[in-house]
Amino acid sequence: MDLGIDGNSALVTAGSAGLGLASAEALARDGANVAICGRDPDRLARAEAQLEAIGGGEVLAVETDITDRSAVEGFVEETVQEFGGLDHVVTSAGGPPPGSFLDTDDDDWYDAYDLLVMSAVWTTRAAHPHLVEGDGGTIVNITSGSVKEVIDDLVLSNSVRRAVIGLMKTISREFAPEVRVNAVLPGSHETSRIEELVESGVERGDFESYDAGLEQWASGIPLERVGDPSELGETVAWLSSERSSFVNGASVPVDGGSMRSA
Ligand SMILES: NC(=O)c1ccc[n+]([C@@H]2O[C@H](COP(=O)([O-])OP(=O)(O)OC[C@H]3O[C@@H](n4cnc5c(N)ncnc54)[C@H](OP(=O)(O)O)[C@@H]3O)[C@@H](O)[C@H]2O)c1
Numbered sequence: 437m438d439l440g441i442d443g444n445s446a447l448v449t450a451g452s453a454g455l456g457l458a459s460a461e462a463l464a465r466d467g468a469n470v471a472i473c474g475r476d477p478d479r480l481a482r483a484e485a486q487l488e489a490i491g492g493g494e495v496l497a498v499e500t501d502i503t504d505r506s507a508v509e510g511f512v513e514e515t516v517q518e519f520g521g522l523d524h525v526v527t528s529a530g531g532p533p534p535g536s537f538l539d540t541d542d543d544d545w546y547d548a549y550d551l552l553v554m555s556a557v558w559t560t561r562a563a564h565p566h567l568v569e570g571d572g573g574t575i576v577n578i579t580s581g582s583v584k585e586v587i588d589d590l591v592l593s594n595s596v597r598r599a600v601i602g603l604m605k606t607i608s609r610e611f612a613p614e615v616r617v618n619a620v621l622p623g624s625h626e627t628s629r630i631e632e633l634v635e636s637g638v639e640r641g642d643f644e645s646y647d648a649g650l651e652q653w654a655s656g657i658p659l660e661r662v663g664d665p666s667e668l669g670e671t672v673a674w675l676s677s678e679r680s681s682f683v684n685g686a687s688v689p690v691d692g693g694s695m696r697s698a
Contacts, residue, residue, distance in 0.1 A: 439677035442467030443493065444570075445519035446676065447512065448526040449473055449502050449559055452483040454627035455578050456528030458669030463524065464492035466673060471515040473500035494519065502529060502555035503547070512562035522566040524676040527556045527600075528578040531629045532592035534636050540591060548592040553599045560607065564615070573615040574676045577604050578668070581621045581691050589636075601687060608685030616684040618675045623691025624653045625663040659692035 441463065451460040452474025460470045464487050472487070474480045477499055484497035496518050500511040516522050532548035556577055567573030581587070583601050586594040601619060608617040624630055634649035643649035654662050668690045674680050675688065689695050 437674075437679060439466040439673055439679055441524070441673070441677050443469075444523040445469045445471075445493075445515070445521055446524035446526065447471045447515045447522060447559075447563065448528065449500075449508070449511075449555060450528040450530060451526070452476070452480045452497070454528070454629055455622060455625060455665055455668050456526065457483050457486070458625075458627075458665035459526045459528065459576075459578070459672040460487055460669075461490060462666065462669035462673035463526075463676065464490045464495070466677070467492050468524065469493035469495070469519045471496040471498065471511070471518070473498045473502065473511050475499065475501050502559070503550040505554070505558045508555060508558040509562045512559065512566075516566050521570055522563055523570045523573055525559060525563045525567065525573075525575045526578065526672055526676070527559055527575070529555055531632075532590075532596065534589050534633055535591060536589055537591045544592060545596070548596045549599075552593075552596050553603070556600055556603060560603075564611070568611075568614040572678060572681075573611075575604075575607070575611075575615060575617040576672050576675045577601075577617075577619040578672065579619050579621055579687075581623050581689055581695055583619075583621060583687070584689075584697055585695055604687070605685050612684060616681075618680075618683060618685065619687045620668060620671055620675065621687055621689045621691065621695075622668050623657065623663060623689065623694045625665045625668055625690075626650075627665050630662065657692040657694045661692065663690065663692060 451472030487495040
């Protein structure tokens with residue numbers, strides 16, 4: 437399917453690995469210019485090379501900590517300068533640390549809020565004037581299935597991410613018709629985030645080994661496997677394109693059917 441985004445410009449926060457990178461790759465495969473950011477310069481350089489190898493549009497990689505407002509604003513501005521505009525924003529982030537409520541202190545909650553919510557707020561605020569100038573701007577927030585069904589031992593993700601859904605739903609009304617805003621709710625996709633969670637399960641004694649842990653994660657999924665990050669990326673690219681032109685304010689699970697609620 438031709439998404440019609442050839443030559444458009446896209447920015448993906450935390451796009452140097454995992455689901456953010458998979459989204460940037462999907463956008464690049466359809467010919468978009470893509471800007472990504474992350475903190476670790478080596479990881480960022482590897483991701484940049486991966487995106488360039490696709491041979492889509494231009495690629496920009498900017499070392500940025502998305503918990504730093506001025507750094508986020510600088511990333512957006514540099515992207516606009518480099519590409520001459522901005523059509524699509526995808527917000528991803530690292531995952532907050534796993535743990536139960538009694539494991540957390542105030543700093544954990546404020547850190548998770550900055551990472552998941554304020555990073556999206558700052559990106560959206562800086563990007564909005566540019567998105568409305570184009571011909572159909574889009575924002576896609578990568579969140580988690582935990583916004584609908586809580587996941588054990590992930591109190592920060594279960595609680596704080598719901599603010600991103602409230603933000604998405606509100607601005608999908610405020611920014612229309614110039615800009616559409618949607619969210620994707622990933623289930624389990626094999627990225628380093630899942631590796632960390634499985635390894636923490638092994639440490640707690642929940643699983644005998646990494647493979648046993650991964651098998652356990654896949655066992656509740658009707659499609660009987662965890663997802664490939666590209667399957668999430670393709671959905672993000674579709675939501676960023678004219679092919680989804682009447683989809684606005686939606687929370688789209690990409691989870692192999694594991695969510696039980698409708
Ligand atoms: N993978 C899944 O199955 C899954 C399922 C549900 C929800 N999610 C959520 O989806 C999001 C992405 O997950 P993922 O699996 O793609 O994670 P990942 O593979 O660990 O990648 C995280 C990315 O975020 C970047 N990052 C982390 N903190 C950052 C910061 N402060 N500033 C800038 N970049 C930062 C990392 O680069 P640097 O560390 O170099 O900065 C890396 O590029 C997370 O919020 C995760 O909890 C994932």
